[in-house]
Amino acid sequence: xxxxxxxxxxxxxxxxxxxxxxxxxxxxxxxxxxxxxxxxxxxxxxxxxxxxxxxxxxxxxxxxxxxxxxxxxxxxxxxxxxxxxxxxxxxxxxxxxxxxxxxxxxxxxxxxxxxxxxxxxxxxxxxxxxxxxxxxxxxxxxxxxxxxxxxxxxxxxxxxxxxxxxxxxxxxxxxxxxxxxxxxxxxxxxxxxxxxxxxxxxxxxxxxxxxxxxxxxxxxxxxxxxxxxxxxxxxxxxxxxxxxxxxxxxxxxxxxxxxxxxxxxxxxxxxxxxxxxxxxxxxxxxxxxxxxxxxxxxxxxxxxxxxxxxxxxxxxxxxxxxxxxxxxxxxxxxxxxxxxxxxxxxxxxxxxxxxxxxxxxxxxxxxxxxxxxxxxxxxxxxxxxxxxxxxxxxxxxxxxxxxxxxxxxxxxxxxxxxxxxxxxxxxxxxxxxxxxxxxxxxxxxxxxxxxxxxxxxxxxxxxxxxxxxxxxxxxxxxxxxxxxxxxxxxxxxxxxxxxxxxxxxxxxxxxxxxxxxxxxxxxxxxxxxxxxxxxxxxxxxxxxxxxxxxxxxxxxxxxxxxxxxxxxxxxxxxxxxxxxxxxxxxxxxxxxxxxxxxxxxxxxxxxxxxxxxxxxxxxxxxxxxxxxxxxxxxxxxxxxxxxxx
Numbered sequence: 001x002x003x004x005x006x007x008x009x010x011x012x013x014x015x016x017x018x019x020x021x022x023x024x025x026x027x028x029x030x031x032x033x034x035x036x037x038x039x040x041x042x043x044x045x046x047x048x049x050x051x052x053x054x055x056x057x058x059x060x061x062x063x064x065x066x067x068x069x070x071x072x073x074x075x076x077x078x079x080x081x082x083x084x085x086x087x088x089x090x091x092x093x094x095x096x097x098x099x100x101x102x103x104x105x106x107x108x109x110x111x112x113x114x115x116x117x118x119x120x121x122x123x124x125x126x127x128x129x130x131x132x133x134x135x136x137x138x139x140x141x142x143x144x145x146x147x148x149x150x151x152x153x154x155x156x157x158x159x160x161x162x163x164x165x166x167x168x169x170x171x172x173x174x175x176x177x178x179x180x181x182x183x184x185x186x187x188x189x190x191x192x193x194x195x196x197x198x199x200x201x202x203x204x205x206x207x208x209x210x211x212x213x214x215x216x217x218x219x220x221x222x223x224x225x226x227x228x229x230x231x232x233x234x235x236x237x238x239x240x241x242x243x244x245x246x247x248x249x250x251x252x253x254x255x256x257x258x259x260x261x262x263x264x265x266x267x268x269x270x271x272x273x274x275x276x277x278x279x280x281x282x283x284x285x286x287x288x289x290x291x292x293x294x295x296x297x298x299x300x301x302x303x304x305x306x307x308x309x310x311x312x313x314x315x316x317x318x319x320x321x322x323x324x325x326x327x328x329x330x331x332x333x334x335x336x337x338x339x340x341x342x343x344x345x346x347x348x349x350x351x352x353x354x355x356x357x358x359x360x361x362x363x364x365x366x367x368x369x370x371x372x373x374x375x376x377x378x379x380x381x382x383x384x385x386x387x388x389x390x391x392x393x394x395x396x397x398x399x400x401x402x403x404x405x406x407x408x409x410x411x412x413x414x415x416x417x418x419x420x421x422x423x424x425x426x427x428x429x430x431x432x433x434x435x436x437x438x439x440x441x442x443x444x445x446x447x448x449x450x451x452x453x454x455x456x457x458x459x460x461x462x463x464x465x466x467x468x469x470x471x472x473x474x475x476x477x478x479x480x481x482x483x484x485x486x487x488x489x490x491x492x493x494x495x496x497x498x499x500x501x502x503x504x505x506x507x508x509x510x511x512x513x514x515x516x517x518x519x520x521x522x523x524x525x526x527x528x529x530x531x532x533x534x535x536x537x538x539x540x541x542x543x544x545x546x547x548x549x550x551x552x553x554x555x556x557x558x559x560x561x562x563x564x565x566x567x568x569x570x571x572x573x574x575x576x577x578x579x580x581x582x583x584x585x586x587x588x589x590x591x592x593x594x595x596x597x598x599x600x601x602x603x604x605x606x607x608x609x610x611x612x613x614x615x616x617x618x619x620x621x622x623x624x625x626x627x628x629x630x631x632x633x634x635x636x637x638x639x640x641x642x643x644x645x
Contacts, residue, residue, distance in 0.1 A: 003344050004318035004634070005284040006307055008034075011277065013300030018276045020297045022265050025278075028293040029638045030286040032316050033268035036279045039313075046270045046277075054085065055260040058092050062253055065099055071242060075254040082255040091252055099245075102238050109231045116224045122204055123220070125179035126213040128171040133206065133216055143189040145196070146204050148177040153199035165192050265637055281315050281634070307340055315340050318634035325350040327387035335619055336629025341462045343454065345627050349618055350391075352447060356614040358395025359443075360567035363575075365407035366603050367396030392611075402426045403568070407599050408575030429572045437565040444561025445485055447622055448554070452478045455626035466521025469513075472550035473625045476510040476517075481554050483507050514550065515543040557621045563613055567606070574602050 009031065011021060025031035040046040066073045083091075126146060136144045149168055160166035165188050170180040182201075184192035211219070242249070269278050282290050287304065294302060307315040317337040319329050321344065328350040338344055361367060374389025404425030406412045417425050429436065452473050459468035469475045483506025513520060578598025582591045623629070 002320040003338060003340065003342075004320045006281045006315040006318070006340070006634075007284050007287060008279065008305045008307060008310060008313075008315070009282055009290070009302055010279050010305070011294070011300055011302045013276060013297070015271060015274050015276050017297055017299050018266065018269060018278075019262070021276075021278065021294070021300055022262050024293045024297050025280070025290070026262060026265070026638055028282075028286075028290045030282045030290055030636050031280045032282070032634060032636045033265060033278065033280040034313060035268055036270040036277045039279055040270060040272075040277070046272045049266050049269050049271055049276075051263075051266065053260060053263045055256050055263060058088060059253075059256045059260050061092065062095070062249075062256060065095060065103065066249060066253065071246070071249065073253050074250070075257050076250045082259050088252070088256070095249070095252075099238070099241065102234065102241065106231065106234050106238065109227060109234065113224065113227050113231060116220055116227060120217055120220050120224065122206055123213045123217040124172075125174070125204075126171050126181070126206070127217065129169075129181065129213055132211060133213065134211070141186055143184050143186060144181055145183070145193070145201075146181045146206050147202050148174070148179045148204070149196070149199060149201050151176050151178060153201070154178050156199060160195060163192070163195070166195055168196075280637075282636075283318055283634075314632060316634035317631040319344055319346060321346045324391075327384065327391075328353065330384040330388065331615065331618070332629075333633065335623060335627070337631040337633050339628060339631045341458075342628065342631070343458055343461070345454075345623065348450070348454065352450075352622070353388075353614050353618055354391045354395045356443075356564060356617060357392040357610055358399045359440075359564055360571070360610045360614065361392070361396040361606060362399035362403045362568060362571065363405045363407065364397045364400035364413075366599060366607075367393045367398075367400055369393070369603060370396060370607055389607075389611075403429060403572075405572070405575070408579060408595065408602075410572075429568065433569065436568050437562060440561050440563075440565030440568075441558060443564060444558045444621070447561065447617075448481065448558055448625070449478065451622040451625040452481065458626055464525060466517070466524040469524060470517040470520045472514060472553070476513045477550065477554075479510045480507055480514070480551070483510075484551075484554065485558075511547060511551075515540075515547050560621055561617065563617070567610055567613065571602065571606055574598075574606065578602075 011025075013021060037046065037048050063073050082088075125148070149170075151173075154168060154170070157166060157168060165184045166182075168178070168180055168182045170178040172179045182192065182196060206213075268280070269276050271277075294300070317340060319332070319337065321329060325347045328346050331349060331353070332338075332344070332346050358367070361370070371390045371393025374386040374393060377383040377386030377389065379386075400406065401413070402425075404410055404413050404417070404427070410429075413425065417423075427436070455471075455473040456468050456475055456478070459465070459471075459474065467474055471477060483502055486506070487502060575598065578594055578601075582594040582598075585591055585594070
């Protein structure tokens with residue numbers, strides 16, 4: 001349960017050496033900067049550095065050009081040193097003149113093609129009209145209106161027979177609409193337009209064309225072919241041009257990205273006169289590496305301090321776990337990394353999560369398939385969840401041996417058990433339902449005790465004596481919980497137990513301590529006399545309900561572990577359903593096809609559900625009792641991992 005020890009680094013030097021210093025610690029790859037201003041906020045003379053990044057405009061411009069040319073801008077390893085700003089400006093102008101002009105021509109052609117297609121689509125609705133669109137556009141005495149009218153509105157035109165100009169000439173049908181036109185003299189156009197508007201007529205403005213709609217459409221289709229051909233030719237020219245100049249583009253992009261990122265880090269520094277100050281964190285084990293890079297910069301001084309010396313700043317967290325536990329850092333970081341004075345719950349989670357998953361997904365064959373799938377997910381796709389599925393699948397296979405299940409075949413391993421001296425498999429699910437559920441609750445009890453025990457350890461580590469002794473997740477709560485479990489067991493097992501003594505010493509007295517945990521904790525932690533914000537009666541009522549909620553949470557959290565046993569039964573039940581369906585056929589091919597499909601369905605569905613339920617038990621039933629996850633992750637400043645090109 002280890003967290004990497006960190007050191008705070010303070011760097012002071014001449015302002016003109018700031019960029020060299022930044023480049024040095026970027027090259028070290030282990031320095032995480034902090035805002036230096038927070039360490040000198042009460043000291044006059046220090047100023048933050050909020051200069052505008054001079055590389056931002058060029059980087060954005062080059063990124064847009066590359067993306068518009070379907071080039072994925074990514075840094076490369078062999079970019080070489082960053083040229084001067086004058087040379088960068090010349091290169092950007094050259095790229096814009098060559099590639100930018102071609103892109104503008106292509107964009108203009110694309111807009112033209114879109115306009116032609118839109119015009120063709122509009123004209124297609126009026127091909128039945130035998131009128132010259134050029135004459136329509138020149139007409140001075142008659143107004144033509146093209147568009148579409150709802151079918152039910154067309155039927156209502158009969159109510160306007162008194163107006164001879166309310167006539168609609170349909171050309172085509174599309175769904176619940178009629179496409180067509182109406183005409184009206186100029187002096188009546190306003191009235192006729194108002195009538196058709198009330199009938200929900202949607203006007204469509206046709207482009208200026210010559211000839212009938214059919215003739216105009218045919219001419220536009222020829223224009224479209226020509227424009228599309230020009231567009232394709234230009235695309236080929238740009239593609240060939242990009243291929244020839246790809247190295248130059250990506251090198252310049254890398255140089256700009258590197259310079260941009262380095263300049264952004266200046267915002268962490270603070271300036272005093274002609275000097276600067278930088279503050280950050282490095283892992284203790286990387287001190288020698290950091291010194292090797294930072295010592296190449298002249299006229300600077302640096303010092304290392306322990307995190308305990310800076311109470312107002314939390315160091316970043318870098319988890320340090322053995323290789324077998326490391327995959328489960330993915331889940332821990334999902335919840336939140338620990339504070340610097342917390343324990344790392346990764347080993348605890350790795351063991352308990354794998355155990356819970358294995359019990360709920362107990363099948364030798366499916367477990368091995370799950371482990372193989374996890375291995376392939378990680379190796380082929382780099383999916384972190386795949387690394388977690390490997391031990392979970394192996395655990396499922398192990399517990400599958402105990403339950404005697406192989407791809408749902410419950411008696412396939414019977415010869416092996418007899419060869420080992422057993423009369424039958426260790427656990428027969430159908431005859432051990434009660435035992436399985438009791439075992440699930442027992443697992444929950446052990447997990448809860450471990451979680452509360454870890455919280456006590458964490459509180460003592462943080463020197464929070466009050467929280468460790470008189471909280472629901474402290475020693476008092478642990479005594480209450482164990483006493484409740486003990487009394488319940490004594491009742492069900494008819495065991496002789498000093499009930500009254502356990503009830504008073506194990507429940508009543510610790511419960512009273514829990515009710516008054518705040519004033520007691522204040523005293524134990526040396527905070528002085530506790531001051532209530534409310535009256536005594538209100539405080540007692542609030543404390544009582546908090547105690548009741550804590551006692552209720554002990555029960556609900558423990559009972560929640562019944563789902564472990566329930567999923568054992570669900571797994572068995574789902575496979576039994578498919579075997580029942582398979583037994584209904586006499587065709588061996590269909591029989592095994594049903595079994596295979598059943599295994600696939602159970603593997604996918606239950607594999608997902610078991611993963612979610614195991615994670616829920618970890619986060620809600622256990623993590624909530626001893627772990628906050630409020631730390632900040634260790635993310636050292638570096639330009640990035642560049643690809644060889």
